[in-house]
Amino acid sequence: MAERIAGPEIERLIQLLARLPGLGPRSARRAALHLIRKREELLGPLAEAMRVAKEKIVTCSVCGNVDTTDPCCICADTRRDGGVIVVVETVGDLWALERAGVLSAQYHVLGGALSPLDGIGPDDLNIGKLVGRVAEGGVREVILAVNATVDGQTTAHYITELLSPFHVKCTRLAHGVPVGGELDYLDEGTLAAALRSRTDL
């Protein structure tokens, strides 16, 4: 803001809100005003929820997920199939797969993907613990649900190589046309993959 038109506490709130993904300076101001208007119903509870989250959230020592318990509620859930580990790059990917609700497996969060250009090597990722979990036995399949990017695929191949001594089945997600997607808007790589992996009707 050009001039000081509100106390430093309000400007600090706006500045911090503007650092959230999806909020720019303008929408951060709007969000701050919304919070100030709803002081009792929203600002207070949100401040408290953030304080609690800050205090309680830990990284799961088994899988790398974030939760308020360690091990996280997924690792602790005995109804899940411990024989299948889904390897994801980020916690957001884990949440997305859980929303799909197809699997009831365990997860392993790498914390990123191998990226020689960005200087991210195997030691920067949560790979050692994955090998440890597989080495312990009881794992039938490792689903490498990494992004379909160069870095993601490099990571998948690296991990497959690393796990080869344990004779565990490594799989990756299918490539193809997104459900609801129109062919006209798809890139050639996806179309070629979808054609190659065509299935019987």
Added chain:
Amino acid sequence: MAERIAGPEIERLIQLLARLPGLGPRSARRAALHLIRKREELLGPLAEAMRVAKEKIVTCSVCGNVDTTDPCCICADTRRDGGVIVVVETVGDLWALERAGVLSAQYHVLGGALSPLDGIGPDDLNIGKLVGRVAEGGVREVILAVNATVDGQTTAHYITELLSPFHVKCTRLAHGVPVGGELDYLDEGTLAAALRSRTDL
């Protein structure tokens, strides 16, 4: 989320974030993950900024602005021209006008506009205090910077009527083509107003 995949503290954080304007359920999850990743640099400070804001923010008893002091820092600023009061509907409007940085006047925040359809009458708005400020004397001009909507214009006319005994000049913002706007995309009402109020080159 379909199943419980994280502690209730994380889900509560996501639910509260989703109530901010500009954030839906999807971007609230992304924002929550961003906050969790930046626990020390962002989550903690934001929680604290919100707690402080919740505690300190008050409505200015003079003009209806929100600030951490009463009177607010605009009302307390003696370098501003106390002879001009800019009447706005919301604090957001006040901030927007201040960003334009054209005036160094006092403000008065109504807290909305008259709206018979929504049951908002004069008693629901911060109008009484405005009359009081004008009645005290020293005010030369009241700029009715309300929205160019039916409700806004109704409010402007109502206030002009109310202030007529005090012989104070009441003005409104000019209608016209937004700076940088293209005529082709403008509505007929704006174009007609811009034509009527044309100025010499």
